[in-house]
Amino acid sequence: MKRFLRKYGAFAKGSFEVAVMYRVHILLWVFGDFFSLGLTILLWVAIYANSPTEMIRGFTLIQMIFYNLVIHLTGSITYMSPLSDVAEDYYDGRISMSLIKPASYAIQLFFRNLGNNLFSNLFITLPTFLLIATVSLATHQTDTLAWLSFPIFLFSSLLGLFINYFANFIFSNLVFYTDATFGMFQLNQAIVRIFSGALIPLNFFPGWLRTLAGFLPYAGVQYIPAMILLGRTTGSDLLGAIGVQVLWVVFLGFAAQLVWSHSLSRMKVMGG
Amino acid sequence: MIEVKNLTKEFVKYEKEKGLKGLLKGFFNAKKVIKKAVDNISFTINEGEMVGYIGANGAGKSTTIKMLTGILTPTSGEVRIDGIIPYQNRVENAKRIGVVFGQRTQLWWDLPLSESFLILKEIYEMDDAFYEEQMSFFNRILNLDEFIKSPVRTLSLGQRMRADIAASLLHNPKVLYLDEPTIGLDVNAKQRMRDAIKMMNQKYNTTVILTTHDLDDIAELCNRILIIDNGKVIYDGSLHEIKEKYGTTKRIEFEVRDELNAESLNLASVFNVHPDELEITREDKKLSIVFPKLKISVAQMTEEILRRFDVQDISIFDADIERIVARIYDEGKVTL
Incomplete structure (x- = not known):
């Protein structure tokens, strides 16, 4: 285990160092991220202002604001984007340089993404957390969040991170079969945003869409941990939710392995 | 050491007709064409041999190298490197090989060069003493110290290639695959590369397979050449013999x-x-x-x-x- 971590940790270290190299990029990224969070919240303020009822689908305005803050928090804790790496590696043939290393490609990629994830935790998760704590104290809405569930929330987010990685990795393998990199990226973004609850809470969905979401792993990435911290999943439901996440991790982990070994057997390398 | 038996690799290509009309036609109904990049080749290479693998552009050299390194899986036939089948046991095989693809780099583009070496140290699980010894050896023959603190993207091509060859040899591989290692280099840089390869071969009895278009590389390094054309090996023998006959x-x-x-x-x-x-x-x-x-x-x-x-x-x-x-x-x- 120690040897494993030393070996693969090197990939995380590398990608973290690369992220640190680009200061302007970081500032713009962080700015852009919080800017879009602000816009989303303003949008909800407008929606509630024009709603005949104070509560929409079980959320008051303040609860909806907290929902957006917490979903933003889970989004950054579970941040993993192997699709963009796979697309790049494949598109210009760089993948051969990863394949000559004595290390599994999927695990290399996980740790490369973990380096970026660490970075996202430093620059997005921490500020978001401080923002949530501040808003919570300032609005005296301390009971909107289930602070006691915080350790469970963290654990659930960690499971979300694995689900996110595996699901994204499996999806990214489509690049090998379709040669479509940008299109895949767009499609994946759309699916994840909708079904992870990043756009709107999943209980806003009509029945059939809700059912579909249940068959997809994405709720386990952001929505499940977010609902735990928001105190909306408690007791036996909580155990069930974590159980669903664990099942997804195991299932997707195996699936990722199968999909990857099939892709490898028919790998092409671009550009000689 | 290296055994290749009836190795074949086919690629499926989608041919598109010319012009916008052709491309649009291809969008809905692309024509499937099968191309044999490597066509039933066999050879054996012994430990410590330095073999030149030459052929015109598109002859199948790189495809062969990619199958030997485990990146590509053959359509049929077999490869064994020291008993290991590289495309079935890629990770195990990767521990024993070093690879330089002249047109690519395995270095971390954005980081100072020294970081790439430190990362390789962990990936290949080298201990400190061995790592230090290797680094000082490559510093001596490739003068890496001149630019070891510079980000890789700022290096000249010659410097980058020196760094890349050091990176491929750092863990002291048994087999070294060089796919056009001197491409685009000036005379001095080429000589340096050749010297480094020669020294490694002498010091550790490293097996070297070299593809190149620069025949001086071959003349200086290899006593055996394989010539490949249209995916087939058309010559396997000494450079001397071919010179006698064709010269x-x-x-x-x-x-x-x-x-x-x-x-x-x-x-x-x-x-x-x-x-x-x-x-x-x-x-x-x-x-x-x-x-x-x-x-x-x-x-x-x-x-x-x-x-x-x-x-x-x-x-x-x-x-x-x-x-x-x-x-x-x-x-x-x-x-x-």
Whole structure:
């Protein structure tokens, strides 16, 4: 285990160092991220202002604001984007340089993404957390969040991170079969945003869409941990939710392995 | 060490017709074409051998290397490196090999060079003492210290290639695959690369497989060459032998006192050979003649020219390897 971590940790270290190299990029990224969070919240303020009822689908305005803050928090804790790496590696043939290393490609990629994830935790998760704590104290809405569930929330987010990685990795393998990199990226973004609850809470969905979401792993990435911290999943439901996440991790982990070994057997390398 | 048996790799290509119309047609109904990049090749390479693997562009060299390194899976046939099948046991095989793809880099583009080496140290699980020893060895022969603190993206091509070859050899691999390692390098940088490869081979008995278009690389490093054409191995043997057989011409360069005029030398009729067998180039005061050495002796040719011109200097050359290989590529086969 120690040897494993030393070996693969090197990939995380590398990608973290690369992220640190680009200061302007970081500032713009962080700015852009919080800017879009602000816009989303303003949008909800407008929606509630024009709603005949104070509560929409079980959320008051303040609860909806907290929902957006917490979903933003889970989004950054579970941040993993192997699709963009796979697309790049494949598109210009760089993948051969990863394949000559004595290390599994999927695990290399996980740790490369973990380096970026660490970075996202430093620059997005921490500020978001401080923002949530501040808003919570300032609005005296301390009971909107289930602070006691915080350790469970963290654990659930960690499971979300694995689900996110595996699901994204499996999806990214489509690049090998379709040669479509940008299109895949767009499609994946759309699916994840909708079904992870990043756009709107999943209980806003009509029945059939809700059912579909249940068959997809994405709720386990952001929505499940977010609902735990928001105190909306408690007791036996909580155990069930974590159980669903664990099942997804195991299932997707195996699936990722199968999909990857099939892709490898028919790998092409671009550009000689 | 390396055993390749009936190795074949087919690629499926989608052919598109030309123009926008053709592309649109292809969008809905692309034509499937199967291309054999490597066609039933077999060879064995022993430990410590340095083998040149040559062929024209698109002959199948890189595809072979990619199957030997476990990146690509063959359509049929088998590869065994030290008993391991690389495409089935990629990670195990990767521990024992070093690879340089001349047009790519395995270094971390954005980080200082030293970081790439530290990362490799962990990936190949090297201990500190071994790592230090290797680094000082490569510093000595490749002068990495000059630029070890610079980000890789700021290095010149020559520096980057030096760094890349050090990176591929750092863990002391048993087999080194070099896919055009001197591409785009100047004369000095090429020499440095060759020296480093030679030294590693002597020090550790590293097996080296080298693909290149620079035949000086081959002449200096390899005693055996494999020539591949259209996916098939058309020659496997020594460079010497092929030179003997195909090197049937000599070239003499004369430097004369007076400017040469364009008037015909009529050498073909003098020596009673077909004009195509002679290749005469004139440039200012330099006259260069390539002729079949079995039909015309060096003495005869020299005498003839000395009789006609006021010659100041003479140099005599064997047929160069470039010319030989160009002829082999043209013919598509080797007849010994």
